[in-house]
Amino acid sequence: MRHDLMDILACPICKGALKLAATREDGGEVLDGTLSCATCAEEYPIVDGIPNLLPPDLRRAMDATPSAPSIH
């Protein structure tokens, strides 16, 4: 994602401003990092340049989707 995207991004929960902490950048684009909300303290990951702004409940539900083979 580009840095100027920060101008239009807001926390999906409280509409608060998000703070960018980039861990990997290339040519002015953030490839990996974290967006954190100063208001409700929620954090949103940026993976491969895509900010994941799903509400945390939905994100955790997706993370919990079984993708590994069932344990016998």
Ligand SMILES: [Zn+2]
């Ligand atoms: Zn928030």
